[in-house]
Amino acid sequence: MKTFIAKRLLSSLVTLLVLSMIIFALVRASGNPAELLYEYPGAREEDIARQTAAWGLDKSWPEQYVSFVWNIARFDYGQSFQYGTSVRSLYFDRLPNSLLLAFWAFLISMVIGIPLGIMSAVKVDSWWDSVGKTFALLGLSVPSFFVALLLVLLFGVKLEWLPFLGKAEGFFDWQHLILPSLALGWFFSGAMLRLTRSSMLEVLGSEYIKLCRLKGLPETVVIVKHALKNSFIPVLTLAAVNLVVMINVAVVVEVVFSWPGIGRLLYDGLINRDFPLVQGVVVMAGVMIVGTNFVVDVLYGYLDPRIRLTR
Amino acid sequence: MVTATKTLLKVKDLYAQFTGFGGARVVRAIDGINFSLDQGETMGLVGESGCGKTTTCHAIFRLLPPAGRIVSGSIEFDGQDLMQVSDGEMRNIRGRDMGMILQDPMASLDPLFTIMDQVAEPAHHHRGIRGGTLRERVVDLLRSVRIPSPEVRMREFPHQMSGGMRQRIVGAISLSGGPKLIVADEPTTNLDVTIQLQYLNLLRDLQQETGVSLIFVTHNLGIVAKMCDKVAVMYAGKIVEQGSVRDIYNNPRHPYTQALIQSIPRLGNKDPLYVIPGQPPNLAELPTGCAFHPRCPFATEKCINEEPPYVSFGDGQESKCWLSVEDAKNG
Numbered sequence: 001m002k003t004f005i006a007k008r009l010l011s012s013l014v015t016l017l018v019l020s021m022i023i024f025a026l027v028r029a030s031g032n033p034a035e036l037l038y039e040y041p042g043a044r045e046e047d048i049a050r051q052t053a054a055w056g057l058d059k060s061w062p063e064q065y066v067s068f069v070w071n072i073a074r075f076d077y078g079q080s081f082q083y084g085t086s087v088r089s090l091y092f093d094r095l096p097n098s099l100l101l102a103f104w105a106f107l108i109s110m111v112i113g114i115p116l117g118i119m120s121a122v123k124v125d126s127w128w129d130s131v132g133k134t135f136a137l138l139g140l141s142v143p144s145f146f147v148a149l150l151l152v153l154l155f156g157v158k159l160e161w162l163p164f165l166g167k168a169e170g171f172f173d174w175q176h177l178i179l180p181s182l183a184l185g186w187f188f189s190g191a192m193l194r195l196t197r198s199s200m201l202e203v204l205g206s207e208y209i210k211l212c213r214l215k216g217l218p219e220t221v222v223i224v225k226h227a228l229k230n231s232f233i234p235v236l237t238l239a240a241v242n243l244v245v246m247i248n249v250a251v252v253v254e255v256v257f258s259w260p261g262i263g264r265l266l267y268d269g270l271i272n273r274d275f276p277l278v279q280g281v282v283v284m285a286g287v288m289i290v291g292t293n294f295v296v297d298v299l300y301g302y303l304d305p306r307i308r309l310t311r
Numbered sequence: 312m313v314t315a316t317k318t319l320l321k322v323k324d325l326y327a328q329f330t331g332f333g334g335a336r337v338v339r340a341i342d343g344i345n346f347s348l349d350q351g352e353t354m355g356l357v358g359e360s361g362c363g364k365t366t367t368c369h370a371i372f373r374l375l376p377p378a379g380r381i382v383s384g385s386i387e388f389d390g391q392d393l394m395q396v397s398d399g400e401m402r403n404i405r406g407r408d409m410g411m412i413l414q415d416p417m418a419s420l421d422p423l424f425t426i427m428d429q430v431a432e433p434a435h436h437h438r439g440i441r442g443g444t445l446r447e448r449v450v451d452l453l454r455s456v457r458i459p460s461p462e463v464r465m466r467e468f469p470h471q472m473s474g475g476m477r478q479r480i481v482g483a484i485s486l487s488g489g490p491k492l493i494v495a496d497e498p499t500t501n502l503d504v505t506i507q508l509q510y511l512n513l514l515r516d517l518q519q520e521t522g523v524s525l526i527f528v529t530h531n532l533g534i535v536a537k538m539c540d541k542v543a544v545m546y547a548g549k550i551v552e553q554g555s556v557r558d559i560y561n562n563p564r565h566p567y568t569q570a571l572i573q574s575i576p577r578l579g580n581k582d583p584l585y586v587i588p589g590q591p592p593n594l595a596e597l598p599t600g601c602a603f604h605p606r607c608p609f610a611t612e613k614c615i616n617e618e619p620p621y622v623s624f625g626d627g628q629e630s631k632c633w634l635s636v637e638d639a640k641n642g
C-alpha cells in the first residue's frame with residue numbers, strides 16, 4: 001500500500017508538471033495582455049512596456065515558468081492581471097457557487113444516465129434501448145450552449161417560469177439553479193448513459209453472469225448484485241472526472257446563465273489574457289482531477305478484491 | 312442385481328436455431344435430436360467444434376443466447392416437459408434440479424464475491440438454507456470437491472485460486488442446490504493436463520457418491536471411455552450415432568464415429584495421429600443428403616442426395632448412415 005501511494009504521488013506530480021507546462025505555453029500563445037491597453041485612447045509604447053515589466057512578462061519564458069511553478073508549490077497562484085487581487089481568493093470566492101451548480105448537475109447526470117444506461121443494456125435492442133441510445137446521442141452531439149439557449153427561451157422567456165440570469169443571494173436559491181443545472185447535467189448524462197450501457201453490456205455477456213443465470217438466480221439478483229457491481233468501476237471513474245470538470249470548466253453554461261462560478265472566472269481570464277487567473281484555475285482543476293482519481297482508486301480497492309490485494 | 316432405473320431426462324425431436332442479420336441467416340445448431348438419460352447415468356456428448364454440443368446443454372436449461380431459440384421438440388425432465396413450464400418455474404429448476412459446469416474456470420466465477428457467497432447462492436435461493444447451516448453446507452460442498460481447509464478458503468476471492476481449484480469450486484456450485492442432473496460442458500479443456508485427470512476422477516467420484524446423472528461434453532473420445540456409460544456422437548447439429556460406451560468402441564457403425572475413434576491419441580503409438588480430413592460444415596449452409604458426405608470415405612451417390620434415417624440395433628445403439636441401413640438388413 002505504501003509503495004502504491006508513493007507511486008501514485010509521483011505519477012500525479014509528473015502529470016501536474018506536464019499540465020502546468022502546457023497551460024503556461026498556451027496562455028502565452030494568446031499574446032501579450034499589456035497590448036490590450038492599446039484599446040485605451042492615449043496609451044503609449046512606454047505604458048505598454050511598463051505594464052509588461054510590472055507583470056513580469058519581460059523576463060524569459062524559463063524564468064517565468066520557474067517562478068510560476070515555485071509559487072504554485074507554495075499555493076500561491078499570483079495576482080490576477082485584471083482584478084489585481086490574488087487568484088487564490090478569487091477562486092475560493094467563486095468555488096461555493098460552482099460546487100452548488102456542479103452538485104445538482106452531477107446529480108441530474110447520474111439520475112438520468114445510470115438508470116437509463118442500465119435499462120438499455122438489460123433490454124438491449126428493445127424500445128428502452130432505442131430511447132437510451134437516442135438520448136446518449138443527443139446528449140453528446142447537441143452542444144450545451146444550444147441546450148442552454150433552448151432552456152432559456154422556453155422556460156425563461158416564453159413561459160417565464162424561471163429566472164435565467166445570475167444567482168440570488170442565499171444558498172438555497174433553487175430557482176436560479178434549475179436551468180443551468182439542467183443544461184450542464186444534460187451533456188454529462190449522455191456520457192454516463194453510454195458508459196454505463198457499454199460497461200453493463202460487457203459484464204452481461206460474461207461467463208460468470210451466464211453461470212449466475214444457469215444457477216437459477218432471480219434476474220434482480222443477477223443484475224443488481226452481480227452485473228451492476230462489476231460494471232461500476234469505469235462508471236465511477238468517469239463520474240469523478242465529470243464532477244471535477246463541472247466544477248471548474250463549466251464555461252459555456254456559466255456564461256450563458258451569467259452564473260458567478262469558476263467557469264465564468266476562467267472565461268473572463270481567457271478573454272482578458274489574465275495569465276495567472278487562467279493558469280490558476282487550470283492547475284486547480286488538475287490538482288482536483290489527480291486527487292479525485294486517487295480517491296477513486298482507493299474506492300476501487302473496496303469494490304474490487306483483486307486491486308485490494310495486489311497492492 | 313438389477314436395480315429399477317428411472318428415466319430422468321428425455322429429449323425428443325429437439326430443434327434449435329440461431330438467427331442473424333434480421334433472419335437472413337439461420338444456423339440450425341440443433342437439428343432434431345433424441346436421447347434419454349437414466350438416473351445416475353453418465354452420457355458423453357462428443358463431436359467436433361461447432362457441432363452444437365454447447366447449444367444442446369443450454370437448451371436443456373432453456374437458456375440460449377439472445378440470438379438463439381428452441382424451435383420445437385420436448386425436454387422431459389423428472390416427469391415434466393420443460394418446454395411447458397413457466398419461466399419462473401424454469402428458473403427454479405435451474406440450479407436446484409440441474410447444475411452446469413462451464414468450460415472456462417477462469418471466467419466462470421464473479422471476481423467481486425467470495426467463494427462462500429457464490430457456492431452458497433443456489434442453496435440459499437432454491438433450498439432456503441440460511442445462516443450457520445448454509446455455512447456448514449458450503450464447507451461440506453468445498454470439502455467434497457477437495458478444496459483444502461475450506462473454512463479458510465471460502466472467505467477468499469476467485470483470483471486467489473488456481474484454475475484447477477476454480478473449476479472444482481464451479482463443481483461445488485453445480486452441486487449446491489442438490490441437483491439430479493449435472494451438465495459439464497468441456498470442463499477440463501482449459502485445465503493443465505495433469506489437473507485434467509484429477510478433475511475427471513473427482514467428477515466421477517462425486518457422481519457415484521451423490522447418484523446424480525451427468526452429461527459430459529468433450530471432443531475427446533478417450534475421456535468418454537473413462538467417464539461414461541453411454542455416448543452420443545454429434546455432427547452438424549444431429550446425433551449421428553449413440554449407444555453404450557462398449558458398443559460404440561467395439562463396434563462403431565457410423566463412419567464419423569469410426570474416424571473419431573481412429574483419432575484418439577494412444578500411448579506408445581508412433582504413427583502420426585489420424586486427422587479427419589476436411590472441415591466441419593457450416594451450419595448455415597448444410598451439404599445435401601448426409602451432412603458428412605463431403606468428408607466420408609464411403610460416400611455414394613445416394614449419400615449426396617438423400618438423408619439417411621436412424622437405424623436401431625439391439626441394446627439401444629442407433630446410427631444415422633446408409634451403411635447402417637444395409638447392416639441392419641443383413642442382420
Ligand SMILES: Nc1ncnc2c1ncn2[C@@H]1O[C@H](COP(=O)(O)OP(=O)(O)OP(=O)(O)O)[C@@H](O)[C@H]1O
Pocket residue numbers: 329330331338340358359360361362363364365366367376377378379530594
Ligand atoms: N450466440 C450465437 N449466435 C449465433 N450463432 C451461434 C451462437 N452460439 C453458437 N452459434 C452457432 O451454433 C453452432 C453450434 O455451436 P455450439 O457452441 O453449440 O458448438 P459446440 O459443439 O459447443 O462447439 P465447441 O466444441 O467449439 O464448443 C455453431 O455453428 C455456432 O456458429
Ligand code: SF4
Pocket residue numbers: 565566567601602603604605607608609610611614619631632633634
Ligand atoms: S450416409 Fe453415406 S456419407 Fe453419410 S456417413 Fe454414411 S456412408 Fe458416409
Ligand SMILES: [Mg+2]
Pocket residue numbers: 364365366496
Ligand atoms: Mg461448446
